[in-house]
Amino acid sequence: MSKQELRRFIKQTMQQLDANQKVTLSREISKKLESFLSNPLYIQKEIGAFFPLEDEADWTVECPIVDEDLLSFPLMRSDSIEPKMIFKKSKIKELTETKAFGRTFRQPLEIASEVDPEIIIMPGLAFDREGNRLGRGKGFYDRFLSEGKYIKIGICFHDQLVDEVPVDSFDIPVDFIITDKEILEV
Numbered sequence: 001m002s003k004q005e006l007r008r009f010i011k012q013t014m015q016q017l018d019a020n021q022k023v024t025l026s027r028e029i030s031k032k033l034e035s036f037l038s039n040p041l042y043i044q045k046e047i048g049a050f051f052p053l054e055d056e057a058d059w060t061v062e063c064p065i066v067d068e069d070l071l072s073f074p075l076m077r078s079d080s081i082e083p084k085m086i087f088k089k090s091k092i093k094e095l096t097e098t099k100a101f102g103r104t105f106r107q108p109l110e111i112a113s114e115v116d117p118e119i120i121i122m123p124g125l126a127f128d129r130e131g132n133r134l135g136r137g138k139g140f141y142d143r144f145l146s147e148g149k150y151i152k153i154g155i156c157f158h159d160q161l162v163d164e165v166p167v168d169s170f171d172i173p174v175d176f177i178i179t180d181k182e183i184l185e186v
Contacts, residue, residue: 050155120151
Protein backbone atom coordinates (compact mmCIF):
# COMPACT_ATOMS: atom_id res chain seq x y z
CA MET A 1 0.00 0.00 0.00
CA SER A 2 1.40 3.44 -0.93
CA LYS A 3 1.59 6.34 1.53
CA GLN A 4 -1.37 8.04 -0.16
CA GLU A 5 -3.49 4.88 -0.04
CA LEU A 6 -2.62 4.34 3.62
CA ARG A 7 -3.50 7.96 4.43
CA ARG A 8 -6.93 7.51 2.82
CA PHE A 9 -7.51 4.19 4.61
CA ILE A 10 -6.58 5.60 8.04
CA LYS A 11 -8.67 8.74 7.54
CA GLN A 12 -11.69 6.54 6.72
CA THR A 13 -10.99 4.36 9.77
CA MET A 14 -10.77 7.40 12.06
CA GLN A 15 -14.06 8.81 10.73
CA GLN A 16 -15.77 5.75 12.20
CA LEU A 17 -14.89 6.86 15.74
CA ASP A 18 -17.52 9.09 17.30
CA ALA A 19 -16.68 12.02 19.60
CA ASN A 20 -17.32 10.05 22.81
CA GLN A 21 -15.07 7.19 21.66
CA LYS A 22 -12.30 9.65 20.83
CA VAL A 23 -12.51 11.24 24.28
CA THR A 24 -12.52 7.85 26.04
CA LEU A 25 -9.56 6.56 24.03
CA SER A 26 -7.71 9.88 24.38
CA ARG A 27 -8.07 9.65 28.18
CA GLU A 28 -6.33 6.28 28.08
CA ILE A 29 -3.53 7.78 25.98
CA SER A 30 -3.19 10.69 28.44
CA LYS A 31 -2.85 8.26 31.35
CA LYS A 32 -0.21 6.21 29.56
CA LEU A 33 1.70 9.34 28.54
CA GLU A 34 1.61 10.58 32.14
CA SER A 35 2.95 7.23 33.35
CA PHE A 36 5.69 7.30 30.71
CA LEU A 37 6.78 10.87 31.50
CA SER A 38 6.84 10.20 35.26
CA ASN A 39 9.86 7.94 34.72
CA PRO A 40 12.87 9.62 36.40
CA LEU A 41 14.70 9.49 33.05
CA TYR A 42 12.21 11.99 31.58
CA ILE A 43 11.31 14.27 34.51
CA GLN A 44 12.47 17.88 34.08
CA LYS A 45 13.24 17.49 30.37
CA GLU A 46 12.07 20.06 27.84
CA ILE A 47 9.09 18.63 25.94
CA GLY A 48 8.04 19.59 22.43
CA ALA A 49 4.45 18.53 21.84
CA PHE A 50 1.71 19.00 19.26
CA PHE A 51 -1.73 20.43 19.90
CA PRO A 52 -4.10 17.82 18.43
CA LEU A 53 -6.26 18.42 15.40
CA GLU A 54 -9.87 17.21 15.51
CA ASP A 55 -8.95 13.87 13.90
CA GLU A 56 -5.96 13.15 16.18
CA ALA A 57 -5.66 11.51 19.57
CA ASP A 58 -6.01 14.27 22.16
CA TRP A 59 -3.27 13.72 24.73
CA THR A 60 -4.34 17.00 26.42
CA VAL A 61 -7.72 15.60 27.63
CA GLU A 62 -6.19 15.06 31.06
CA CYS A 63 -3.00 17.05 30.59
CA PRO A 64 -0.29 14.67 31.81
CA ILE A 65 2.44 17.31 31.79
CA VAL A 66 2.44 18.78 35.26
CA ASP A 67 5.17 21.36 34.68
CA GLU A 68 3.92 23.37 31.71
CA ASP A 69 7.06 25.53 31.98
CA LEU A 70 8.88 22.66 30.26
CA LEU A 71 6.38 22.57 27.40
CA SER A 72 6.81 23.90 23.87
CA PHE A 73 4.83 23.60 20.65
CA PRO A 74 5.74 23.66 16.97
CA LEU A 75 5.55 26.79 14.90
CA MET A 76 5.40 25.91 11.20
CA ARG A 77 7.12 28.24 8.80
CA SER A 78 6.40 27.77 5.13
CA ASP A 79 7.59 31.18 3.99
CA SER A 80 11.13 29.99 3.24
CA ILE A 81 12.39 27.89 0.33
CA GLU A 82 12.17 24.77 2.48
CA PRO A 83 9.31 24.68 5.00
CA LYS A 84 10.59 24.59 8.56
CA MET A 85 9.33 23.79 12.03
CA ILE A 86 10.69 25.25 15.26
CA PHE A 87 9.53 24.81 18.84
CA LYS A 88 8.53 27.74 21.01
CA LYS A 89 7.85 27.70 24.72
CA SER A 90 4.13 27.95 25.46
CA LYS A 91 1.45 26.81 27.83
CA ILE A 92 -1.57 25.16 26.20
CA LYS A 93 -3.88 28.08 27.04
CA GLU A 94 -1.47 30.52 25.32
CA LEU A 95 -1.66 28.83 21.91
CA THR A 96 -3.38 30.83 19.18
CA GLU A 97 -5.39 29.65 16.20
CA THR A 98 -3.95 29.97 12.73
CA LYS A 99 -5.01 28.65 9.33
CA ALA A 100 -2.56 26.81 7.10
CA PHE A 101 -2.72 23.94 4.61
CA GLY A 102 -6.53 24.20 4.61
CA ARG A 103 -6.81 23.48 8.36
CA THR A 104 -6.96 25.38 11.63
CA PHE A 105 -3.99 24.83 13.95
CA ARG A 106 -3.12 26.10 17.39
CA GLN A 107 0.45 27.21 17.73
CA PRO A 108 2.64 29.40 19.95
CA LEU A 109 3.07 33.10 19.55
CA GLU A 110 5.89 34.20 17.25
CA ILE A 111 7.41 36.22 20.12
CA ALA A 112 7.70 33.17 22.41
CA SER A 113 11.17 31.86 23.22
CA GLU A 114 12.55 29.27 20.82
CA VAL A 115 13.70 26.04 22.49
CA ASP A 116 15.32 22.79 21.45
CA PRO A 117 13.27 20.15 23.30
CA GLU A 118 14.76 16.89 24.49
CA ILE A 119 11.50 14.94 24.09
CA ILE A 120 9.26 15.27 21.03
CA ILE A 121 5.63 14.12 21.27
CA MET A 122 4.26 13.86 17.75
CA PRO A 123 1.12 12.80 15.94
CA GLY A 124 0.91 10.41 13.06
CA LEU A 125 -1.80 9.13 10.79
CA ALA A 126 -0.30 5.66 11.21
CA PHE A 127 2.61 3.91 12.89
CA ASP A 128 4.00 0.40 12.65
CA ARG A 129 5.70 -1.60 15.38
CA GLU A 130 9.12 -0.71 13.96
CA GLY A 131 8.48 2.94 14.83
CA ASN A 132 7.86 4.08 11.27
CA ARG A 133 5.46 7.00 11.10
CA LEU A 134 3.10 8.18 8.39
CA GLY A 135 2.53 11.91 8.68
CA ARG A 136 0.42 14.24 6.59
CA GLY A 137 3.03 14.46 3.85
CA LYS A 138 4.63 17.87 4.39
CA GLY A 139 7.82 16.53 6.06
CA PHE A 140 7.96 19.08 8.90
CA TYR A 141 8.75 16.55 11.63
CA ASP A 142 11.26 14.58 9.55
CA ARG A 143 13.21 17.74 8.67
CA PHE A 144 13.19 18.89 12.30
CA LEU A 145 14.19 15.49 13.68
CA SER A 146 17.06 15.16 11.21
CA GLU A 147 18.79 18.12 12.88
CA GLY A 148 19.28 16.64 16.36
CA LYS A 149 19.01 13.77 18.82
CA TYR A 150 15.62 13.56 20.49
CA ILE A 151 13.50 11.09 22.42
CA LYS A 152 10.69 10.63 19.90
CA ILE A 153 7.21 9.60 21.07
CA GLY A 154 4.41 8.89 18.62
CA ILE A 155 0.83 9.31 19.83
CA CYS A 156 -2.08 7.56 18.13
CA PHE A 157 -5.20 5.50 18.62
CA HIS A 158 -4.54 1.75 18.66
CA ASP A 159 -6.46 1.40 15.37
CA GLN A 160 -3.77 3.55 13.73
CA LEU A 161 -1.12 0.87 14.31
CA VAL A 162 -0.63 -0.97 11.04
CA ASP A 163 1.51 -3.90 9.90
CA GLU A 164 3.77 -1.74 7.76
CA VAL A 165 4.18 1.95 7.01
CA PRO A 166 5.87 2.65 3.67
CA VAL A 167 9.09 4.59 4.24
CA ASP A 168 11.47 6.75 2.28
CA SER A 169 15.14 7.38 3.06
CA PHE A 170 14.33 10.70 4.76
CA ASP A 171 11.64 9.27 7.11
CA ILE A 172 12.71 9.18 10.76
CA PRO A 173 11.18 6.53 13.05
CA VAL A 174 10.01 7.17 16.62
CA ASP A 175 11.49 5.53 19.72
CA PHE A 176 8.16 4.93 21.47
CA ILE A 177 4.50 4.71 20.46
CA ILE A 178 1.75 5.40 22.98
CA THR A 179 -1.76 4.24 22.14
CA ASP A 180 -4.92 3.79 24.17
CA LYS A 181 -3.90 0.14 24.71
CA GLU A 182 -0.13 0.09 25.09
CA ILE A 183 3.25 1.77 25.28
CA LEU A 184 5.60 0.35 22.68
CA GLU A 185 9.35 0.73 22.82
CA VAL A 186 10.71 0.20 19.33
